[in-house]
Amino acid sequence: MKKNEITVKCKLESDAAGSMLSELASRFKEGKVVIQKGTSFVTLRPAGQIEVEIEAVEKKGKQKIEIQLSWKEEILLDAPEAEIRISAEEPVLDVSSLTEEPDEAESEAKTDQ
Numbered sequence: 001m002k003k004n005e006i007t008v009k010c011k012l013e014s015d016a017a018g019s020m021l022s023e024l025a026s027r028f029k030e031g032k033v034v035i036q037k038g039t040s041f042v043t044l045r046p047a048g049q050i051e052v053e054i055e056a057v058e059k060k061g062k063q064k065i066e067i068q069l070s071w072k073e074e075i076l077l078d079a080p081e082a083e084i085r086i087s088a089e090e091p092v093l094d095v096s097s098l099t100e101e102p103d104e105a106e107s108e109a110k111t112d113q
Contacts, residue, residue: 004042006035028069047074
């Protein structure tokens, strides 16, 4: 999988930074976070076990909090009842059937064979 990355570094007033963190937390809870800068964006889907690392530093009048969250991307099947086949034969796929539902005439023709 290709790497997709965005880095955002800016100065905000504390209330604006708090609002940004609140928005991030809300989207995180919903399970989908989109970070956009200009026309570039990264879509993240947090799920499962989340590794959390928080570092707080106070040094010579300067304070800093670093928060790092990481997780493994979950691989989801299209549907839980998806048919699984194991064989030595490669399937022949009709491209039009991947995007459209077969009409009733096609379905009936296939069942008559």
